[in-house]
Amino acid sequence: MKRVLFSLVIATFMFSACEEVPPEVKPFVVDPDDTSGIQTQQRQVLIEEFTGVRCVNCPAGTQAIQSLLSAHGDQLVAVSIHAGFFSDNYPQSLYDFQTPEGNSLLAYLGEPLGFPTAVVNRKLFDGEQDLQLGQSQWPYFIGQELATPPSVKIDITPEFNAVTRVLKADIDLFIEENIAESDVRLSVMITENGIVDYQLTPDALISNYVHLHVLRDMMTSYDGNPLTEPLVDGAEISRSYTLTLPDGWVADNCHIVAFVHFGGGSKEVLQAHEVGITE
Amino acid sequence: MAYSQEQEPGGGRISGSLEGNANFFMRDSLIGAANTPQYDRQLYGADAWLNLQYSNWGFDIGLRFDLFNNSNLLNPTSSYTDQGIGNWFVRKRINKLGITVGYMYDQIGSGIIFRAFEERPLLIDNALVGLRLTYDIAPNWVVKGFTGRQKQQFDAYRSIIKGFSLEGFVTGDSTSTWSLAPGIGVVNRTLDDASMNSLVSALRFYLPEDIFVPKYNNYAFSAYNTLHAGPFSWYVEGAYKTKDAINDPFGVTVISPDSIIIGDKFINRTGSVLYTSLSYAAKGLGITLEAKRTENFSFRTRPQEQLNRGLVNFLPPMTRVNTYRLTARYNAATQELGELAFQADARYSPNKKWSFNVNYSFINRLDSVKLYRELFTEITYKYERKWTLSGGVQIQNYNQEVYEFKPEVPIVETVIPYIDFLYKINRKKSVRFEAQYMLIGDDAKAGAKQDYGDWAFALIEFNIAPNWTFTAADMYNVNPGKNSPKDDSGDGLSLHYPRFDIFYTIKSSRFSLSYVKQVEGVVCTGGICRLEPAFSGVKFTVNTTF
Numbered sequence: 089m090k091r092v093l094f095s096l097v098i099a100t101f102m103f104s105a106c107e108e109v110p111p112e113v114k115p116f117v118v119d120p121d122d123t124s125g126i127q128t129q130q131r132q133v134l135i136e137e138f139t140g141v142r143c144v145n146c147p148a149g150t151q152a153i154q155s156l157l158s159a160h161g162d163q164l165v166a167v168s169i170h171a172g173f174f175s176d177n178y179p180q181s182l183y184d185f186q187t188p189e190g191n192s193l194l195a196y197l198g199e200p201l202g203f204p205t206a207v208v209n210r211k212l213f214d215g216e217q218d219l220q221l222g223q224s225q226w227p228y229f230i231g232q233e234l235a236t237p238p239s240v241k242i243d244i245t246p247e248f249n250a251v252t253r254v255l256k257a258d259i260d261l262f263i264e265e266n267i268a269e270s271d272v273r274l275s276v277m278i279t280e281n282g283i284v285d286y287q288l289t290p291d292a293l294i295s296n297y298v299h300l301h302v303l304r305d306m307m308t309s310y311d312g313n314p315l316t317e318p319l320v321d322g323a324e325i326s327r328s329y330t331l332t333l334p335d336g337w338v339a340d341n342c343h344i345v346a347f348v349h350f351g352g353g354s355k356e357v358l359q360a361h362e363v364g365i366t367e
Numbered sequence: 368m369a370y371s372q373e374q375e376p377g378g379g380r381i382s383g384s385l386e387g388n389a390n391f392f393m394r395d396s397l398i399g400a401a402n403t404p405q406y407d408r409q410l411y412g413a414d415a416w417l418n419l420q421y422s423n424w425g426f427d428i429g430l431r432f433d434l435f436n437n438s439n440l441l442n443p444t445s446s447y448t449d450q451g452i453g454n455w456f457v458r459k460r461i462n463k464l465g466i467t468v469g470y471m472y473d474q475i476g477s478g479i480i481f482r483a484f485e486e487r488p489l490l491i492d493n494a495l496v497g498l499r500l501t502y503d504i505a506p507n508w509v510v511k512g513f514t515g516r517q518k519q520q521f522d523a524y525r526s527i528i529k530g531f532s533l534e535g536f537v538t539g540d541s542t543s544t545w546s547l548a549p550g551i552g553v554v555n556r557t558l559d560d561a562s563m564n565s566l567v568s569a570l571r572f573y574l575p576e577d578i579f580v581p582k583y584n585n586y587a588f589s590a591y592n593t594l595h596a597g598p599f600s601w602y603v604e605g606a607y608k609t610k611d612a613i614n615d616p617f618g619v620t621v622i623s624p625d626s627i628i629i630g631d632k633f634i635n636r637t638g639s640v641l642y643t644s645l646s647y648a649a650k651g652l653g654i655t656l657e658a659k660r661t662e663n664f665s666f667r668t669r670p671q672e673q674l675n676r677g678l679v680n681f682l683p684p685m686t687r688v689n690t691y692r693l694t695a696r697y698n699a700a701t702q703e704l705g706e707l708a709f710q711a712d713a714r715y716s717p718n719k720k721w722s723f724n725v726n727y728s729f730i731n732r733l734d735s736v737k738l739y740r741e742l743f744t745e746i747t748y749k750y751e752r753k754w755t756l757s758g759g760v761q762i763q764n765y766n767q768e769v770y771e772f773k774p775e776v777p778i779v780e781t782v783i784p785y786i787d788f789l790y791k792i793n794r795k796k797s798v799r800f801e802a803q804y805m806l807i808g809d810d811a812k813a814g815a816k817q818d819y820g821d822w823a824f825a826l827i828e829f830n831i832a833p834n835w836t837f838t839a840a841d842m843y844n845v846n847p848g849k850n851s852p853k854d855d856s857g858d859g860l861s862l863h864y865p866r867f868d869i870f871y872t873i874k875s876s877r878f879s880l881s882y883v884k885q886v887e888g889v890v891c892t893g894g895i896c897r898l899e900p901a902f903s904g905v906k907f908t909v910n911t912t913f
Contacts, residue, residue: 110580111563116571144772145616148630155572172402173444173900179857195404199445202674204630215525215561223631224614224671228568290617290629292775 116159116227126262129241133160133233134347134360135226136167137206137301138194140174141181144288149204149223150300156230163234165345165360167279168301169193174203178293181286183336189277189310190303196311197355209233210355219355239265240319240348242361253333255365257307257344260326267319267358271351273312276329278304278365281341304342307331312351333365340366379423384912386487387415390439391905397852398862399887400903404446405439412437412446416453416487427458429469433521440490441520443899451521454494465501470494470518473511475532475552478681479606479640480587480666483517488890489897491675494518495528507536517668517677524668525559528679548593554666556679558583562669566612569633574620579635585611587638587666587680600646606664608638613665614673615704616772631673638664642683651717657710659685662733665703675897685710686728687743689761692824692842693783693803697765698889699730699739706738707731722747724759732769737778740764758786767818771889771898776849779817780808799828804845813849819886820848820859836870842886876911 137153139146153166170185171194177184197207200220207219208229221229240261247256257276279301287297307329317325333339347360390412392405405412415434420427433453441447456469472494474482483495497515504510514529534550558566563583570578591604618632642659661682668677682701685708689695708730716722723746730739745759765779785803792798805822809815826840844851847859854860868881885902 108583110582111567113567113570113578113580115573115575115578144774145630148628151620151622151628151630152572159572191402195407199403199442201442201445201676215559217520217522222671222673224569224633225565226569227572228565231568288774290772290774 126241126243129238129361130163131234131236131238132163132165132242132360132362133209133230134165134167134345134357135206135208135230136169136193136197136210137204138171138200138220139168139203140170140172141177141185141286142288143174143203144290145203146174147287147289147297149206152204152223152226153206154300156227160230160234162362164230165347165362166301167277167303167345168299169303172199174288178286180295183283183285185283185285185299185302187303187305189306192310209357209360210349211357212354237264238359239263239267240359242346242348242359244344244346244361244363246344246363246365246367248333248339248365250339253335253339254330255333255339255344256328256330257346257365258326258328259346260324261315261348263319263321263323263325265321269319269350269352269354272315272319272358273349273351274308274315274327275310275312275347275349276307277345278307278331278333279343279345279362280304280337281343282338283341301343304337305331307344312349314351315348340364342366379421381419381421382913383417383419385415385417385909387413387909389413389907390902391907393904395884395901395903397860398864398884398903399852399901400884403439403444403900405437406903409437409446412439414438414440414487414490418454425459427456429454429456429458431455438490440487443897447520449521453492453521454518463503465499467499468497470496471499471513471515473499473513474681475530475554476550476589476591476604476606477602477642477683479604479642479664479683480552480589480608480680481528481530481554482679482681484681489675491678492518492520493678496523497528505535509534517679519677524677525561526668527557527559528554528668529557530554545594545596547595550589550591552589552591554587554679556585556666556668558669562671566633566670573632574622577620577632579612579633581612581633581635581670582610585609598647598649600648601643602645603643604640605642606638606640608664608666610635610637611666612670613638613663613667613704614670616673633670634663636663638662638666640664640682651715653712653714655710655712657685657708659683659706659708660733661701661703661706661708663704685730686739686741687712687726689743691785691787691801691803692826692840693805693822694743694761694785696805696822696888697763697767697779697781698770699728699741699765700770700889702730702732702738702769705733707733720749736766736769737764738766738769753791755789756786757788758784760784775812777808777810777812777817782806795832797830797832799826799830801826801828807848810849815859816846816848818848819844819851821846834872836868836872838866838868838870840866842866844886875913876909879906879908881906881908 157164169190171190175186197219204223205220213229243260245258281300283299284296286295342365343362345362347357349357392410394401394406413436417432420429431454434450435447437446437448454470458467472483483493485492495515496518499513501509501511511532516523532552536548538546566581587608589606594601612633612635615632615634620628640661644657647654666679684701686699710728712726714724726743728741732738742762747757749755761783763781767773767776767779783803783805787801789799803824807817807821810817823845824842828838830836842864844861847861851859864884864886866883871878882905883902887901890899
């Protein structure tokens with residue numbers, strides 16, 4: 089009996105401890121400063137959400153991204169990619185949001201275990217095994233990425249002809265520090281906001297769901313076009329792309345998303361930037 | 368896992384086992400076997416485990432090589448490739464002290480507060496990597512303490528898990544017919560800084576009323592006992608978990624009266640589980656009654672882990688393990704956030720010819736929402752040693768909306784009659800036939816049969832002892848339902864899902880070669896389940912012990 093009591097005393101010591109110092113949990117305060125001008129451009133982080141019209145949990149993920157956008161403003165760039173298990177449209181759907189580039193990106197970045205899911209700056213973060221991250225992990229890793237200054241700044245000048253619907257995008261890259269990586273690429277996406285169509289939600293399949301940041305097409309290859317120039321501090325690199333917007337895409341709701349990223353074993357995004365095509 | 372043992376002249380023993388699976392993927396987009404890396408481009412995937420154990424000089428030493436080549440086990444829609452030492456341990460007993468270092472599988476009580484376990488079909492390997500000490504403090508009384516981290520493929524999660532248990536065994540004199548096996552346990556998880564920072568970042572975006580201050584340390588306590596008295600056996604366990612951030616997949620966030628979001632949300636709750644099992648076993652009669660109440664008992668190595676990842680504990684399932692293809696189609700995954708469950712099982716064999724089995728499961732959510740009901744009956748008749756006929760019916764109610772996150776679907780109602788007939792042709796050869804038919808309810812809103820509709824299944828198996836077994840089976844979607852594959856005009860297709868297997872057994876080795884077309888479904892091991900996409904292709908497996 090003495091030994092039993094002795095064991096219990098030892099166990100009590102093992103598991104008793106002083107009151108722990110709790111973490112500080114303060115609500116996020118929105119920073120009103122505009123950081124998107126090329127001179128003052130700060131780090132802008134890309135979040136690629138993989139979603140689908142049959143994904144019942146995805147509207148909650150989209151809402152979480154909206155909260156993050158409210159908090160981070162221009163420093164967060166969101167793209168919703170309809171691809172994978174839940175992305176087949178319904179017979180009654182007005183649009184098919186799946187794109188060949190979106191499907192290729194899912195294969196390129198890896199399938200998630202569950203939804204909602206998103207890839208933040210295409211970075212494999214310490215302690216994680218996949219690029220795909222669950223909704224609760226997005227704020228922390230976005231915060232981590234925002235803490236470092238950009239090694240590249242991006243300027244996008246759109247030119248859209250409303251008659252021919254031809255869109256020209258001039259992309260200028262300003263290298264802020266030497267980049268030693270041999271495989272660096274530029275990707276340019278077209279996204280559209282405010283598309284009303286069917287979406288499965290926890291309540292029901294609804295017809296008037298407003299889809300946001302939908303990847304419509306890419307002006308580069310899905311895995312980016314290589315930058316062949318030396319990426320040394322002070323260098324400036326320019327690229328131009330054109331694309332004719334199909335009828336049905338609302339130009340005022342469309343955006344150009346450009347980002348510079350590695351293309352080898354690491355796919356990490358160095359900087360992202362977004363402008364409206366009619367701005 | 369079974370090991371054979373070979374004695375060596377030096378007194379050491381080495382034993383081991385090998386399990387290997389190879390899958391050849393054949394794309395069939397009609398049944399949904401498509402759009403994964405394996406179907407699109409890799410075409411092949413494999414996984415294997417080679418386990419070695421050596422005992423000498425009072426030491427037990429174990430080593431396991433794990434291999435995954437484009438494997439779909441970790442994530443059924445993705446591809447996982449890696450290899451390396453997946454497990455090693457050194458175990459030594461010094462008088463009353465037992466020492467284990469390395470990777471270990473263990474549990475406290477029934478596993479409600481701690482279970483480090485492996486389920487290969489779902490690629491769950493929750494081994495604890497660390498140190499465990501046991502000490503025999505008195506005859507039949509053992510204390511155990513452990514500390515470590517949970518395995519994460521070839522790495523380990525950062526959180527620290529430590530635990531303690533005291534277990535004993537008490538009985539009367541040598542003629543007594545009773546015994547007690549009491550125990551207590553406590554487990555502590557200390558969250559690592561990165562996980563806490565991630566949690567805090569997520570909480571900062573919550574509405575003020577939903578924000579809480581999470582704890583680094585949380586504790587789970589358990590007290591349990593097994594009483595044997597004559598033909599009765601009674602197990603009871605009560606567990607409590609201190610406040611912890613847990614993920615509620617159906618969490619409600621009210622942004623405004625018109626904007627309510629339902630989805631993943633951290634909540635700060637204490638948890639509890641009460642579980643009891645009473646058995647009666649006498650000649651020809653066995654009865655088991657079980658009850659379990661679970662509330663907010665999600666216990667993960669970090670709260671960000673979901674589905675079957677990062678599980679620190681294991682909540683015993685409260686349904687029978689069904690083995691027939693159609694009776695096992697709908698499974699009740701354990702609901703860690705809340706369920707009230709009962710199960711009763713009775714077996715009666717009045718003589719060598721007849722036996723009867725009835726099983727009933729009842730599972731509700733704590734707010735009384737119906738989750739699962741199952742009535743299973745089986746009657747078996749054995750005619751001398753010539754043939755055996757079994758048959759019965761299973762009746763199920765399955766809340767697909769909760770278990771599979773499918774909104775607006777009705778409770779799936781099935782009635783499945785089945786038969787199983789085994790005929791021994793001679794001492795070496797036998798043939799077995801089984802058949803099942805699933806009648807499913809109507810989905811009035813969809814104007815169709817529920818889920819995939821009605822199914823028929825038949826299997827014929829031919830055995831040539833001791834080496835060969837051949838089986839041919841087909842699962843046929845007799846009346847397609849709302850979710851069955853459709854043709855171009857939108858009509859459901861009555862598809863066949865055939866399967867052919869050849870098994871070859873020699874000594875302690877078993878090989879199988881199978882051609883499989885399998886409909887998507889929820890696959891469960893114990894109470895842990897996940898949605899598996901359809902499969903189309905060829906499987907080869909090898910299992911051996913040495």
